[in-house]
Amino acid sequence: MNNPEVGTTIGITFSLILFFVLLLIAIATAVAGAVFLGLCVYNDAQSRRNPNAALWGVLSGFFEIAALIYLIITMSSKNQPPRCERCGSFLYPGYPGYPGAPVCPVCGQPVTFLPPEQAQLYARRRKRYLILWIVSMAACVVMIFVAVILFTLSMLSNASFLHY
Ligand SMILES: [Zn+2]
Numbered sequence: 001m002n003n004p005e006v007g008t009t010i011g012i013t014f015s016l017i018l019f020f021v022l023l024l025i026a027i028a029t030a031v032a033g034a035v036f037l038g039l040c041v042y043n044d045a046q047s048r049r050n051p052n053a054a055l056w057g058v059l060s061g062f063f064e065i066a067a068l069i070y071l072i073i074t075m076s077s078k079n080q081p082p083r084c085e086r087c088g089s090f091l092y093p094g095y096p097g098y099p100g101a102p103v104c105p106v107c108g109q110p111v112t113f114l115p116p117e118q119a120q121l122y123a124r125r126r127k128r129y130l131i132l133w134i135v136s137m138a139a140c141v142v143m144i145f146v147a148v149i150l151f152t153l154s155m156l157s158n159a160s161f162l163h164y
Pocket residue numbers: 084085086087088089104105106107108109
């Protein structure tokens with residue numbers, strides 16, 4: 001480039017484009033990560049037969065704080081017995097029909113439990129989406145970091161005081 005002014009302008013334009021492209025990819029990765037987190041929470045809630053699994057999944061997708069609240073609630077209620085799907089009452093061991101043909105002591109309806117293979121499927125999906133969430137969040141942070149570094153470096157190298 002004969003004219004250093006033109007070269008500088010092209011350099012700044014290029015680094016600006018690169019900066020915004022990286023930023024856009026980072027935003028897309030963050031959105032994908034939010035979807036993965038929502039799916040992770042949804043599958044965990046399904047494996048626990050939480051009646052609000054879809055709601056927790058959607059909330060966690062939109063607000064990561066919801067996933068944290070879900071985690072705290074889940075961990076604090078770890079030792080609770082399973083609930084009746086219809087009325088929500090706790091099914092303490094010894095309820096009518098236990099363990100062969102269980103019946104809810106409150107609403108009197110037969111209780112069904114999640115088949116083990118279905119529980120394993122939810123557990124596998126939960127793990128997969130958790131890993132995808134971690135990977136996308138890490139990729140997002142790295143891309144923003146790279147974008148800022150590239151942008152700063154190109155601004156510094158194009159600064160007029162460095163040309164003399
Ligand atoms: Zn019931």
